[in-house]
Amino acid sequence: MYYNCVSQVKTCLTIALIALLSMSVRAEIDTYNEAGGVIQTATQNVLKLLEREELVVEGQEDQLVAEIDTVLSPIVDFDYISKQVMGKYYRRASKEQRIEFSGVFKTTLLKTYAKALVGFKIDKYEMVPPRKESPDINKQIVTVDVFSADGTKYSLVYYMKKEEGAWKLVNAILDGSINIRLSFKNQFADLMERNKGDVGLVISTWKDKVDPGKDSA
Secondary structure, three states: OHHHHHHHHHHHHHHHHHHHHHHHHHHHHHHHHHHHHHHHHHHHHHHHHHOOHHHHOOOOHHHHHHHHHHHHOOOEOHHHHHHHHHHHHOOOOOHHHHHHHHHHHHHHHHHHHHHHHHHHOEEEEEEEOOOOOOOOOOEEEEEEEEEEOOOOEEEEEEEEEEEOOEEEEEEEEEOOOEEHHHHHHHHHHHHHHHOOOOHHHHHHHHHHHHOOOOOOO
16 A cells, blocks of 8 residues: 555656656747747848848948848847947946947947848848757747858857847857857957057947948957
8 A cells, every 4th residue: 555655656756747847848949939039030021121122222321220220129139238348348437438339339230230231142041940958948049041142051140038028139159150249349358458448439439440331450
């Protein structure tokens, strides 16, 4: 009688454990699909913009950037990324300087993105299934393979973070070698060194120094 009770308890615990694991896997899949859906929708909307000939002709760069802004602003955490770009110098900056740099950085990033899109001429894209589960369901890595008209493939890895119920992009890596956030962070640190640690001067000259439309450092 005692043995049967113990056996039943073990069986119940095993079933409960399997159920919990199944729930965990489903939650992981659901959160990944949410994050991936955000990226997929944004990608589709950006590609629709590139189909509009009036936006991709020379002289319409500002209008294209404005249109891309409407697509990306809801899903990109520009404030968070700009803070990471400033790195150790963030604490040295005043509240006003942090806000100013966030705005300037956003403009720079959008212009860089717009210029890359026009030059790349995307033919198609494919969402790549995740290779492994994320240890934190509120942080997901979404990979997209992008193909140019000549068949060249590039892999874009998007780092997504969920805050207050919304998924936000906090970094991106191109082909495993170009870390967007780190690249800008290195440029900020280099400018700080060149300008003897003057945060205000670096912020005021950032747009001219890093503008993708100019030959700059």
